[in-house]
Amino acid sequence: MYKRIASVADNEELDELKVELIDRFGLLPDAAKHLLAVSQMKLRGRALKVKKVEAHDKGGYIEFYPDADINPAFLVNLLQAQPTKFAMEGPTKFKFMEALTDRRQRLSYLNNMLDEFEANRLPNS
Numbered sequence: 001m002y003k004r005i006a007s008v009a010d011n012e013e014l015d016e017l018k019v020e021l022i023d024r025f026g027l028l029p030d031a032a033k034h035l036l037a038v039s040q041m042k043l044r045g046r047a048l049k050v051k052k053v054e055a056h057d058k059g060g061y062i063e064f065y066p067d068a069d070i071n072p073a074f075l076v077n078l079l080q081a082q083p084t085k086f087a088m089e090g091p092t093k094f095k096f097m098e099a100l101t102d103r104r105q106r107l108s109y110l111n112n113m114l115d116e117f118e119a120n121r122l123p124n125s
Contacts, residue, residue, distance in 0.1 A: 005039050014039055037107055044114050048121070051092070055106040059097040062113065066092055074120035 001021075008014045018036055021028060028036075045053060049068035054060045064070065075094065079086050087095045096113070100106040 002035075005035060008039055008043070011040070011043060014043065034103060034107070041107065041111060041114065044111070044118075048114065048117050050114075053110060055100060055110060057101045058099060059095065060100075060106075061089065061093050061095045062110075062117075063093045068092070069122045070117050071120045071122050074116075078116075 005017065008017060014036065018028075021032065021036075041053075045062075048070070049065040050062055051065050052061075052063040075088070079088060085097055087097070089095050096109075098109060100109055
């Protein structure tokens, strides 16, 4: 089942898989819901050219591919406004320093960051 979840190509396919899992197993346990939510976040990240995401209880990072189309002015403003919270490590790794002790909290935080990145894509992306 993990392989199938990992191979989902888009949101429609993920929704179909959720329905299939519920039909087959009934209400999903929290661990399965979390796994599906992570898969949804990966799909969002793929559209933003996110290469990798790491998050732990003290922060983490979002690494972009070099051709990511996030507006650099947005990133610079964010880094300057909150230098104790955000930093760049190299040209593609956006680090965040935030206490995120709960996995749901981490997932919510990352999804909010992806919302910000989506809202600040370069034109014609």
